Amino acid sequence: MITRLRGASKGVKAYNTLQCGSEPTDHIHLHSDLVFVNHSCDPNMAFDLSSLDSAEWHIRALRSIIPGEQLTAFYPATEWIMDQAFDCNCGSERCLGRVEGASGISAEVLSKYWLNPWIVRLKKDQSIQPDRT
Template identity: 30%
Template sequence: MHSQSLHTIKPWIEGGPGLRARRDIAEGTKLYRVSGMLSALPTRTSLQVGAALHIDSATAEWRFIEHSCAPNLHMDFVDWSFRADRDIAVGELLTFNYLTTEARMAAPFTCSCGESECFGEISGFAKLAHDLKERLRNRVAPHLWAGEAGGCIFGAFQAMPGTL
């Protein structure tokens, strides 16, 4: 199914643009495959895909997916796509945990998700205490765990120079 029929960009309560489900979305549904321009530097809207590699797109809808410490989406690191973590109701804001892909945030912020196990300051995976990193273990990008040992994993993409 084409992603356009699943979600739409709408303003939400916090005042910024966000993606909301246009219809009910079943758990496991693939919503977006990440694509865009590759860069060594992070931006406020980029997604980290390797130890020193980020992907950004000025036109991709996925850049409007908001952060939550209890998200309804996760990144599938096999094909670098966003998938529904659970059933998502029509109108629900689409979210994922930025700490699962970003070693260091280009624009850190204090989370206001209101979840009982909120991480508080969202500065990046590298800045988390070990026990908080362990809470994310099943959803963290391979490059972040590899980064804990100084490695880099980036094999899921086949890209032309400068693009993905």
């Protein structure tokens, strides 16, 4: 664990909020410099909001982080549909190219990342929905 997430408050979905549950209204504002954590398709940390108790929410390291290294997170680990999609320029070998949220990423690709439980659940639900084309 890097740090506990303190001072977050409920918010309306926006480019600077984190999704904290499976409902579209489940978003929080961080009220800290953590709002500036950049996306990477090869992240070194994750926003772990998996506990039902928000006092247990924290930032977890996904690998060793070198002092001075920029903290990066995989945004689709919390976001089902991004408020503002963007072209990724992270430079990772597994770069997605376009980041729109977990809803548009295959289950196979998502399986390579640490994900919050609602993302796993929403992806599973999405895969059992009948094809309406």
